[in-house]
Amino acid sequence: MARAKTAPTRPRIIAIANNKGGVGKTTSTINIAGALVLREKRVLIIDLDPQANGSVSLDVVVAADSLGTKLLLQDEQFTIQDCAYDKGAYLDIVPSHRTLVDVQYPLLIEPAGRTRLREKLRTGAKSYDYVLLDCPPDVGSLTQSALIAASDVIVPVDVGYFSIDGLDNMLDLIEQVQHAYSDQLNLLGILVTKFDSRTTLSNDTLAAIRGQKLPLISPPIRVCVEVIRAQMERVPISIYDVDSAAAQDYEAVADSLLPSRQRKRKTTSKVVNLPNRQG
Structure with a gap:
C-alpha cells in the first residue's frame, strides 16, 4: 500500500476523458503523470x-476482491490511502479490475453514488499535488463520477477522419456536470495524439478542432514508436526514453499544468519503480 507523504496544498484533480476508445486517454494519463513525477510532483492515478x-501499464495487476477502484467506489469504509499502491517516490495508483463494471449501476441509483469519489478525494488526497483520473470510453457513471470530482478535464482525440466524431457527446456531458455539480470544472482543452505534421490528415484534424472554436492543448503528441516500447516495459515514456518525441511533448503538456516558476525537470533519479523481470 502507499505510504503517507507530506501534505501539500489541495491537489489539482484532472479527468482524462473521451467517450471514444483508442484515442490515447490511458497513454496520456500515464505519460503526463510520468512527466510530473520527474518534476518531483506527487501524483495519484485513479484507474476508472x-x-x-492504466493499471497494467504500471505493472499493477490486482484480483477482483483486492483493494482498488471498485472497493473505493463501492464501500464507504475504504479510503484513498487504503486503495493506493506505491509506484515510486512520487507516484501512486488506485488500480482497476474488470469487475469495476459491477459498480456502474449502483453509482447511478444511489443518492450519493456519483459524488462519492469527489468526497473521498476531498478527505484523502491531500498528500498529492496532482490526481489524474483515467476514464473509460463512455459517458456513464464512472466518467460522470470523475468529472464531478475533477477541477479540470483534458479530452484526448487521435488523428483520423472520425477523430472528433462523437466529441459533442463528451462536451455536452462536461456542460451538464458544470451546471448540476460544479461550475468550477474547467475544460483545459483537446489533446491531439498520434500526430504527424507531415500528413494532411493530422493537420486537417487540428483545423477541424480549431474550426469548432475549441481550446487546443499544445503541443499535440507526436506519433512515436517509443510509446509502445515504454508500454511493454510498463513505465511512462519520460522514464523509458526522455529524449523521444512523445516524451518531449508530454513533458511540455505537464509543464503547462505547473506554475511558470516550476516548469523545469528537476530530477533524473528513479522516481518510478520499474517492474521486476525474470531471467
Missing part, C-alpha cells in the same frame, strides 16, 4: 476504466 489498461 474496467479494462484496467
Whole structure:
C-alpha cells in the first residue's frame, strides 16, 4: 500500500476523458503523470476504466476482491490511502479490475453514488499535488463520477477522419456536470495524439478542432514508436526514453499544468519503480 507523504496544498484533480476508445486517454494519463513525477510532483492515478489498461501499464495487476477502484467506489469504509499502491517516490495508483463494471449501476441509483469519489478525494488526497483520473470510453457513471470530482478535464482525440466524431457527446456531458455539480470544472482543452505534421490528415484534424472554436492543448503528441516500447516495459515514456518525441511533448503538456516558476525537470533519479523481470 502507499505510504503517507507530506501534505501539500489541495491537489489539482484532472479527468482524462473521451467517450471514444483508442484515442490515447490511458497513454496520456500515464505519460503526463510520468512527466510530473520527474518534476518531483506527487501524483495519484485513479484507474476508472474496467479494462484496467492504466493499471497494467504500471505493472499493477490486482484480483477482483483486492483493494482498488471498485472497493473505493463501492464501500464507504475504504479510503484513498487504503486503495493506493506505491509506484515510486512520487507516484501512486488506485488500480482497476474488470469487475469495476459491477459498480456502474449502483453509482447511478444511489443518492450519493456519483459524488462519492469527489468526497473521498476531498478527505484523502491531500498528500498529492496532482490526481489524474483515467476514464473509460463512455459517458456513464464512472466518467460522470470523475468529472464531478475533477477541477479540470483534458479530452484526448487521435488523428483520423472520425477523430472528433462523437466529441459533442463528451462536451455536452462536461456542460451538464458544470451546471448540476460544479461550475468550477474547467475544460483545459483537446489533446491531439498520434500526430504527424507531415500528413494532411493530422493537420486537417487540428483545423477541424480549431474550426469548432475549441481550446487546443499544445503541443499535440507526436506519433512515436517509443510509446509502445515504454508500454511493454510498463513505465511512462519520460522514464523509458526522455529524449523521444512523445516524451518531449508530454513533458511540455505537464509543464503547462505547473506554475511558470516550476516548469523545469528537476530530477533524473528513479522516481518510478520499474517492474521486476525474470531471467
